[in-house]
Amino acid sequence: MEARYYLNQNVLNAELGNNPSYVWRGIVQGLAALKAGARRKIGNGEGTMVWDVPWLPDVENGFISTLEHDQRTNVKVSNLMVAGEKRWDAELLYDVFCSRDAELIRRIPIPMGDNADSWYWMLDDKGVFTVKSCYRWIQGECSNDYSDMWKKLWAIKLPEKVTNFLWRLCKGCLPTNVALLSRHVDIDARYETIWEIFARIFQRSTRDQSVEIAMEAQIKEKDRRNRDEVGERIWKPPAAGWLKINIDVALFLNGNIGVGDVIRDENSRFVAARGKKIAGAWKAREAEAIGLKEALSWVIDRGYKQCVIETDSYALAAACNGRPGEALFGTIVMDCIQLLKHINQVLVVFIYRSANSVVHRLAKAAYFMSDAGSGMSLHLSSLIMY
CATH class of the missing domain: 3.30.420.10 (Ribonuclease H-like superfamily/Ribonuclease H)
Structure with a gap:
C-alpha cells in the first residue's frame, strides 16, 4: 500500500490517487481525523523534519507556521538542539521561528536517553489512539479543556443526584422554559421554573467555573462532616532512617x-x-x-x-x-x-x-x-x- 499510494512521503500527506481501492478510500476519509490528533514525539530529533510533519503540541495546528525559506530546507529537529546537550537552543528558536512556534517548541521535553522519534495521539491523556477519543473529536466533543472538566465533575464526591444535576445543567438538558418551548411543549412561559433559576445563575459562569463552584461545595461539605478528621491531609514525618x-x-x-x-x-x-x-x-x-x-x-x-x-x-x-x-x-x-x-x-x-x-x-x-x-x-x- 505504501509503494502504491504514498511512496517516499508520510502517510499523513497521502492523497486519494488514481483508481484507489475501497480500503484506501476508507483510510483517506479517516486521515482528517487522524491528522487532528497525531503528533510526532521528539526523541533525538534525527527522524523528524522541521517543516514536514506535525510535531508541535497544539490541537489546532501541529505544523510549524513560520514560512520555510530555501536555505532552511531539509532541516531536522535535532538541528534545533544545543550540540551534545539535551536542551533546546533558545536563541536559535527565537531567531528562526515566530513567537508562537518558539514557545510551543520549548514546551516539548527532550528525553535523557537516545530515543528515536515516534508518534503519539495528543487527544488522549496517555498519548494512545483510541476509537473513543477519535469519535469524540469527530463529534466535536474532544476538547482537552472540556474532557478535563467532565473528569473533575464526575470525580466530585457529592450525592449522585447532585452531580447528575450539574452535568445536565452544563449540557443544557434541564427542562427550562426555553428547552421546553423548543420541543413544542405547551407551557406558561410567564413563570420561571426552579430549573430556569438555577440555569440562569450558571449561565453567567463558564463551564469550568460551574465545576469549580461544585468542587468548592464539595470541599465545604467534607470539611463540615470531617472537621476533626486528620490523616493524609496533614504532613507526617517519615519512618526512622528515611x-x-x-x-x-x-x-x-x-x-x-x-x-x-x-x-x-x-x-x-x-x-x-x-x-x-x-x-x-x-x-x-x-x-x-x-x-x-x-x-x-x-x-x-x-x-x-x-x-x-x-x-x-x-x-x-x-x-x-x-x-x-x-x-x-x-x-x-x-x-x-x-x-x-x-x-x-x-x-x-x-x-x-x-x-x-x-x-x-x-x-x-x-x-x-x-x-x-x-x-x-x-x-x-x-x-x-x-
Missing part, C-alpha cells in the same frame, strides 16, 4: 514555572530546601513532572538513599507507579523513572495540597528570582513553616 521530600510547582503568567523542594527527617526537622525558576510555558501535568525530575536530580547529587517523595499531583504519582503513557507527560515521567533507579529506596506518593502548603509557598516564591534556570538553597531561618 527522609521526606515534598515537591510542588507554580505556573506563572510570564511563561515560567517555579519549582520548590523541602526535605525533612524522621523527627520533622528541616534538612534542606530549594527553589528554582525554569523557563517554559508548560501545562500543569508536564510542569509537575518537570518539578519531580528536578527534585530527583537534586536528591541524587546530595547522595540520599532512603526517600519518600510527596506530590499533590495524583496523575504524577500514579504515572510513576504505573504506566506513564506515550504523551509528552509520559516522556518526562520516563526520565523520572530512570532517575528513581539511582536511589536505593524511594517512594513517590500522593498527598493533598493541605499537607504540601510549605513547599507550595516556596514554589510561588521562585517567581521573584532574577533569571529562569537560577535556583536558591535555603536555610532553616529562611523558611517559614506553618
Whole structure:
C-alpha cells in the first residue's frame, strides 16, 4: 500500500490517487481525523523534519507556521538542539521561528536517553489512539479543556443526584422554559421554573467555573462532616532512617514555572530546601513532572538513599507507579523513572495540597528570582513553616 499510494512521503500527506481501492478510500476519509490528533514525539530529533510533519503540541495546528525559506530546507529537529546537550537552543528558536512556534517548541521535553522519534495521539491523556477519543473529536466533543472538566465533575464526591444535576445543567438538558418551548411543549412561559433559576445563575459562569463552584461545595461539605478528621491531609514525618521530600510547582503568567523542594527527617526537622525558576510555558501535568525530575536530580547529587517523595499531583504519582503513557507527560515521567533507579529506596506518593502548603509557598516564591534556570538553597531561618 505504501509503494502504491504514498511512496517516499508520510502517510499523513497521502492523497486519494488514481483508481484507489475501497480500503484506501476508507483510510483517506479517516486521515482528517487522524491528522487532528497525531503528533510526532521528539526523541533525538534525527527522524523528524522541521517543516514536514506535525510535531508541535497544539490541537489546532501541529505544523510549524513560520514560512520555510530555501536555505532552511531539509532541516531536522535535532538541528534545533544545543550540540551534545539535551536542551533546546533558545536563541536559535527565537531567531528562526515566530513567537508562537518558539514557545510551543520549548514546551516539548527532550528525553535523557537516545530515543528515536515516534508518534503519539495528543487527544488522549496517555498519548494512545483510541476509537473513543477519535469519535469524540469527530463529534466535536474532544476538547482537552472540556474532557478535563467532565473528569473533575464526575470525580466530585457529592450525592449522585447532585452531580447528575450539574452535568445536565452544563449540557443544557434541564427542562427550562426555553428547552421546553423548543420541543413544542405547551407551557406558561410567564413563570420561571426552579430549573430556569438555577440555569440562569450558571449561565453567567463558564463551564469550568460551574465545576469549580461544585468542587468548592464539595470541599465545604467534607470539611463540615470531617472537621476533626486528620490523616493524609496533614504532613507526617517519615519512618526512622528515611527522609521526606515534598515537591510542588507554580505556573506563572510570564511563561515560567517555579519549582520548590523541602526535605525533612524522621523527627520533622528541616534538612534542606530549594527553589528554582525554569523557563517554559508548560501545562500543569508536564510542569509537575518537570518539578519531580528536578527534585530527583537534586536528591541524587546530595547522595540520599532512603526517600519518600510527596506530590499533590495524583496523575504524577500514579504515572510513576504505573504506566506513564506515550504523551509528552509520559516522556518526562520516563526520565523520572530512570532517575528513581539511582536511589536505593524511594517512594513517590500522593498527598493533598493541605499537607504540601510549605513547599507550595516556596514554589510561588521562585517567581521573584532574577533569571529562569537560577535556583536558591535555603536555610532553616529562611523558611517559614506553618
